[in-house]
Amino acid sequence: xxxxxxxxxxxxxxxxxxxxxxxxxxxxxxxxxxxxxxxxxxxxxxxxxxxxxxxxxxxxxxxxxxxxxxxxxxxxxxxxxxxxxxxxxxxxxxxxxxxxxxxxxxxxxxxxxxxxxxxxxxxxxxxxxxxxxxxxxxxxxxxxxxxxxxxxxxxxxxxxxxxxxxxxxxxxxxxxxxxxxxxxxxxxxxxxxxxxxxxxxxxxxxxxxxxxxxxxxxxxxxxxxxxxxxxxxxxxxxxxxxxxxxxxxxxxxxxxxxxxxxxxxxxxxxxxxxxxxxxxxxxxxxxxxxxxxxxxxxxxxxxxxxxxxxxxxxxxxxxxxxxxxxxxxxxxxxxxxxxxxxxxxxxxxxxxxxxxxxxxxxxxxxxxxxxxxxxxxxxxxxxxxxxxxxxxxxxxxxxxxxxxxxxxxxxxxxxxxxxxxxxxxxxxxxxxxxx
Numbered sequence: 001x002x003x004x005x006x007x008x009x010x011x012x013x014x015x016x017x018x019x020x021x022x023x024x025x026x027x028x029x030x031x032x033x034x035x036x037x038x039x040x041x042x043x044x045x046x047x048x049x050x051x052x053x054x055x056x057x058x059x060x061x062x063x064x065x066x067x068x069x070x071x072x073x074x075x076x077x078x079x080x081x082x083x084x085x086x087x088x089x090x091x092x093x094x095x096x097x098x099x100x101x102x103x104x105x106x107x108x109x110x111x112x113x114x115x116x117x118x119x120x121x122x123x124x125x126x127x128x129x130x131x132x133x134x135x136x137x138x139x140x141x142x143x144x145x146x147x148x149x150x151x152x153x154x155x156x157x158x159x160x161x162x163x164x165x166x167x168x169x170x171x172x173x174x175x176x177x178x179x180x181x182x183x184x185x186x187x188x189x190x191x192x193x194x195x196x197x198x199x200x201x202x203x204x205x206x207x208x209x210x211x212x213x214x215x216x217x218x219x220x221x222x223x224x225x226x227x228x229x230x231x232x233x234x235x236x237x238x239x240x241x242x243x244x245x246x247x248x249x250x251x252x253x254x255x256x257x258x259x260x261x262x263x264x265x266x267x268x269x270x271x272x273x274x275x276x277x278x279x280x281x282x283x284x285x286x287x288x289x290x291x292x293x294x295x296x297x298x299x300x301x302x303x304x305x306x307x308x309x310x311x312x313x314x315x316x317x318x319x320x321x322x323x324x325x326x327x328x329x330x331x332x333x334x335x336x337x338x339x340x341x342x343x344x345x346x347x348x349x350x351x352x353x354x355x356x357x358x359x360x361x362x363x364x365x366x367x368x369x370x371x372x373x374x375x376x377x378x379x380x381x382x383x384x385x386x387x388x389x390x391x392x393x394x395x396x397x398x399x400x401x402x403x404x405x406x407x408x409x410x411x412x413x414x415x416x417x418x419x420x421x422x423x424x425x426x427x428x429x430x431x432x433x434x435x
Contacts, residue, residue, distance in 0.1 A: 002093045003048045006305050009125035010043045011035075011136065011346070018347065019355035019366065027330070027367055031339045031347050040125055047287050047302065049091045059083050059249055065262065068246040071239055077229040078247060081240070084225050085216060085269050092287040092298055096306045098215035098224070102154060107310035109150050113402040117145075117313040122304070127346065129353035131273070131286065132297035134203065137342035138320045143404045144411045145317050149397075152193075155210050158217060162237025164189050170210065171384045171392045174198065175372020176363075181389035186266070187245040189238045192392070196322040197370045199362045200352050205296030206318070211311075212270050212295060213241070244269060273359045293359060321411065323348065326368040328412055341408070 015021075018030055059082045061075040088094045110116070123136035152170060159165045166189060173182070174195040186192065191210045196202040205211075217237055219225035227235035235243065248262030263272075273291040289295040300319055303312025327344045330336045336344055348368050355364045365371065372391065381393040405411040 003046060004305060006045045006047065006302060007042055008045055008133075008301075009040050010128050010133070011039050011125050012041065012128045013350040013354055014039055015350070016354055017356065019351040019353065019364070021351075027347065027351060031336060031344055035343055035346060045302075047092055047298075047306070049093055050286075050288060059086070059265070059268075063250040064247060065250070066243065066247040069239075069242050071235075071242075073229060073235070073243070078243060081225075081227060081235065081243070082247065082265050082269070085244075085265075086290070088216065088219055088225060089212060089269055089290040090288040092289055092306075094219075094224070095212070095215050095289045095295070096298075096308060098218040098222070099211065099308055099311065101218060102158075102211075102214060103308045103310045105154050106151055106314060109154065110147070110310065110314070113148060113150065115145055115147055115150070115402050115404075117317075121313060121316070123301075123316075126301050127349050127353065129203065129293075129297070129349075130359040131291070132203070132293045132359070133301045134297065134349045134353060135300050135316060135319060137345040138316075140342070142320070143406065144321050144324075144408065145404045146402055146414075147314065147317065148402045150402075151207065151311075151314055155207070155214055158214055159191055159210070159237075162217060164191055164213075164238050164241060167385075169394055171388060171394060172206075172381070174376045174381070174391050174393055177389050177391045183245050183264070185387075185389055185392065187242040189241065191241070195372075195375050197325060198372050198375050199364050199366075199369055200355065201362050202319065202322055202326075202369075203296065203352055204292045204362060205299075205315070206322075207315070208292035208296050209270050211299075212289065212292075216240070291359070324408055324411075325415075330368045 014033075014036060015030060018027070021027070021030075059079050061079050064075055064079060064082075066073060066075065066078045088098070120139060121142060123138065125136040127134040127136055156165055156168060156170065159170075160168065165171075171185075171190050171192045172195060173192050175198045177185075191213055193206045193210065194201050194204065194208075196204075196206050216225060220227055220237070227240060229235070244266040245264060247265040249265060249268060250262045269290055271290070271292055273293065287294055287298055289298065296315075298306070299308060299311050299315050301312075303309055303315075323345055324341065326348050327341055330344055330348070331339070331341075348366075351366055351368075355361070355366070357364055376391065376393065380396045382396060384392045384394045405414065
């Protein structure tokens with residue numbers, strides 16, 4: 001059984017109930033305290049393949065309903081394919097191996113566009129969350145990058161080959177989208193990103209579902225996942241997506257026969273947290289990647305050690321930029337004007353991790369996050385299509401050269417007043433550093 005042991009500095013929240021103290025005044029009181037060094041502890045973290053998880057999640061024919069898919073498939077074939085998917089997603093090492101090709105492609109396209117990261121661009125510590133870890137603040141001299149959505153370009157190329165996101169763009173879900181409408185839309189061939197400014201979706205990750213589906217597609221390509229049915233026919237990627245969305249697995253026979261509450265296989269395979277311990281100090285970390293919060297944490301915090309350095313740098317940069325929007329949202333109120341950004345970031349992340357809700361809950365509102373209705377007012381968003389459900393948008397692309405911003409302030413000027421922004425060329429930056 002593969003095992004990797006990593007030693008990291010971990011910060012455990014000084015107030016394990018900070019996220020339940022919703023009023024801004026309580027966050028303000030916490031942020032007035034300097035971060036205590038004693039809150040940082042070295043921890044030996046063991047990432048390993050699962051041992052006893054498969055017995056909890058094996059799909060069987062007697063409680064599976066896949067009658068709503070638009071193509072013919074037997075229950076036996078569906079069970080075989082779905083259980084293969086489950087065995088892949090609960091094993092972090094299988095998932096990591098299936099993302100290495102994407103990581104290499106991302107490194108190459110970033111290099112081509114003169115986007116570079118260094119060993120100094122990692123967080124100095126991690127923050128303990130509910131069954132996952134959150135990156136600490138960016139280094140003091142960190143400069144956010146403008147990456148031209150290069151990872152999205154790679155994902156779209158792979159998705160289009162499989163009949164998914166044929167419009168050449170990925171829809172974005174902004175807050176809650178009606179479940180039935182979402183199912184129809186996804187099953188029609190749409191993999192989506194999510195708006196990180198709403199609730200706790202920053203911890204969930206915007207690209208988590210698309211990255212996991214990319215891993216499954218790579219598993220098919222490398223013969224680690226067979227989509228072949230007993231009659232010799234092969235499911236296409238878009239049919240696999242439809243099967244995940246419309247298949248329902250029932251927790252007991254009563255609910256199956258009464259067609260009561262069932263779980264979609266999309267949720268079971270890519271959006272479930274039952275493997276995760278609901279604790280800030282878990283005795284034994286569980287890195288089952290079917291929890292998007294754990295999967296996102298694995299890439300953000302341990303990508304380098306797992307051989308995915310390019311994905312880690314890329315996603316870290318996106319995470320920090322989204323988080324610093326929250327930081328500046330708090331600062332714009334005036335109450336936090338003198339609070340160091342790194343301290344405010346740390347307490348915001350701890351609040352997200354201590355809401356007292358289940359690890360996968362994304363319905364919590366905090367002073368620094370946005371309601372879905374407010375997030376949808378973003379001037380760069382347009383409704384994805386006339387047929388798409390409410391809350392599903394597309395982002396208007398703004399042309400800007402790849403590179404890095406001189407400072408966080410310049411990043412926000414660029415983001416909120418595009419015409420005044422300016423991106424610094426990477427070569428110029430290297431000359432400054434060399435002096």
